[in-house]
Amino acid sequence: MSRVWSVDLGGFVGQRVELAGWLHHQRRLAQVSFALVRDGRGMSQVVVTDPDVRAALASWAPETVLRVEGEVAAVPQAPAGLELHDPQFTVVSQPQGPLPFELRRPQLDVQLPTFLDHAALGWRHPHQRALGRVAAAAVWGFRSALEERKFVEIQTPKLVASATESGANVFPVDYFGRRAFLAQSPQFYKQTMVGVYERVYETATVFRAEPHDTGRHLAEYFSLDAELGFISDHREVMDLVGEVLAAMFAAGVERAAAAVDELDLKVPKVPAKIPSIDFMAAQELLENETGEKVVGESDLAPAHERFLGKWAEREFASDLLFVVGYPMVKRPFYTHPDPDRPEFSNSFDLLFRGLEIVTGGQRLHRYQDYLEALEGQDVAPFQSYLQAFRYGMPPHGGFAMGLERLVARLAGASNVRQVTLFPRDLNRLEP
């Protein structure tokens, strides 16, 4: 008898099938016991009336791995209208000792460190695993939106010779006796590959050795990157971001419908045109509304971004807001300036519910411009990168999106580590 997924029981009413999974919970009454068997996709209720089987069931701890053969019955009072009758259990394996916390409650009521210490168990909670499904669906949406638009998926090195992002700190590694770094971003390579395919994307882990112990930083995070050529300016990239994001949310709703339901997520609608505000205008707005002196500062503080997030919600009923035209001094050297006001850039950030989840913009594309941008610093580390421009590159731009931040905002999680499988941060290298 082949094994059936819990979510597919509806197709087998009246038949005997085998389920396999984990004993999620059991409720013992005087004459009957209910076993909830959880598999990778869902959960099924198994009804046990045989005294011997009930006694056996009673002796099994939560998370015991089981195979259950039984008859599928459609019963109105069953949780999903379906349950398994006359079961025969086989114990596959048993947990060692008591569990550090319970999975049965609708909410996993543990502190983040406790959860993270026992991630192998915590991720089994229906709520938690639903987060993972939403993340997976979002990545799928990202890929499919870009594939549809003729982007080519690429894989770039994660062991690199030089840093890409200006301020970001790198992890040094011993590379056969030489000094190398873990890649902070596929930036250089994706730009280079625009010279080949025009449109490329990558979904991959990147590494940042920044000592930022905050709810939005990870030492290792999943970056969704895209880059495209022959653009007029950054606004074309922003349009793409909107389309991709819409596809990602749609994929969440469609491909992870049960998870979205489980988490009761409010998935935002992405407007045809995501509202945007100029960097300077944002500062003036902040100054007018809060009285705080911010005009002239070269960047927005997290508190400012939260304020702008609320403002966008009020003003446009939007969860999303572009902030456009950051000062050049705060952007990496490859950023393209605004032709009309060269101290500002053709770049943007996207705030999702007040948190920066995307950065993007137009890049320089002329070799000479790069030499000028790098003036005053050693060009040697960038020689291999600059090849692409020496051989001719079109105007291009792109963006990078932090998956964990997106999912965290979507789920209303205050800390990205809540939605990261095995987060790496300042203090945590395990599990």
Add this chain to the structure above:
RNA sequence: GGCCCCGUGGUGUAGCUGGCCUAACACGCCACCCUGUCAAGGUGGAGAUCGGCGGUUCGAAUCCGCUCGGGGUCGCCA
């Protein structure tokens, strides 16, 4: 890294103006009861010396110092 806060049975918390704490509550665990439960319910029971070290005191979970661990926030960023 700076600043603020926290550290109590397996989990989440209360107690923390020092003695009534031989540490409380909820969940979990163990035993028994309850004819369909679904955050099931009921009765009883086991389980922590209060992160660690040192100090103040007749007396400390409660005050002080150091230390370790954690959370928030800021710098920075996805």
